[in-house]
Amino acid sequence: xxxxxxxxxxEPLLNGMKQEIEKIPDYLTEQNLxxxxxxxxxxxxxxxxxxxxxxxxLRKIAILIYKIMIIQIYHAQWSTYFKxxxxxIYPQTIKQLVVQQQLKLKNKSNENEYYLEFVNQQLSELxxxxxxxxxxxxxxxxNFHGYTLSIQNHIEKYIEQHLQSFxxxxxxxxxxxxxxxxIQMLKLEFLKQHPNQYQVC
Numbered sequence: 001x002x003x004x005x006x007x008x009x010x011e012p013l014l015n016g017m018k019q020e021i022e023k024i025p026d027y028l029t030e031q032n033l034x035x036x037x038x039x040x041x042x043x044x045x046x047x048x049x050x051x052x053x054x055x056x057x058l059r060k061i062a063i064l065i066y067k068i069m070i071i072q073i074y075h076a077q078w079s080t081y082f083k084x085x086x087x088x089i090y091p092q093t094i095k096q097l098v099v100q101q102q103l104k105l106k107n108k109s110n111e112n113e114y115y116l117e118f119v120n121q122q123l124s125e126l127x128x129x130x131x132x133x134x135x136x137x138x139x140x141x142x143n144f145h146g147y148t149l150s151i152q153n154h155i156e157k158y159i160e161q162h163l164q165s166f167x168x169x170x171x172x173x174x175x176x177x178x179x180x181x182x183i184q185m186l187k188l189e190f191l192k193q194h195p196n197q198y199q200v201c
Contacts, residue, residue, distance in 0.1 A: 043058075
């Protein structure tokens with residue numbers, strides 16, 4: 001990803017993304033017994049006894065995995081926004097976010113640079129948070145006696161089952177944005193051929 005010179009102050013993550021990353025979903029709370037059942041069923045063969053302390057430590061690890069997975073989904077979305085912005089294509093979503101954030105274009109001729117910087121700032125913040133959570137996950141996993149990749153895979157599958165309703169709309173939007181991008185590239189290529197008035201609809 002190309003780095004742009006930053007002319008404005010660093011923008012924090014947008015509220016909606018920040019709230020989604022920081023929340024603890026119902027299926028990972030202590031009150032929800034499905035996580036406990038899954039842990040006990042999946043790791044009992046690997047550990048002699050599964051204590052409440054084990055379950056709570058694994059729940060903390062699961063919450064970190066959840067945060068990492070959410071950030072990765074957002075990262076894919078914002079990487080698509082970045083790709084479009086580099087081609088001077090501004091999705092309506094980005095335009096609306098800029099308005100919601102009360103960010104104003106000072107100079108319309110700098111519109112591309114402005115949107116590109118806005119998207120790049122969000123990607124940078126997502127990268128930063130992803131690295132933080134990965135470090136925290138590694139520390140917790142390394143300090144949990146008996147933690148294996150098999151346990152992590154079970155936790156990831158459990159979370160992934162619950163993330164479908166979050167993931168699918170974003171993946172759908174990404175696909176639509178890719179189609180928009182390709183359509184715009186085809187239009188630009190067509191216009192480079194200097195079509196006459198009969199060839200242009």
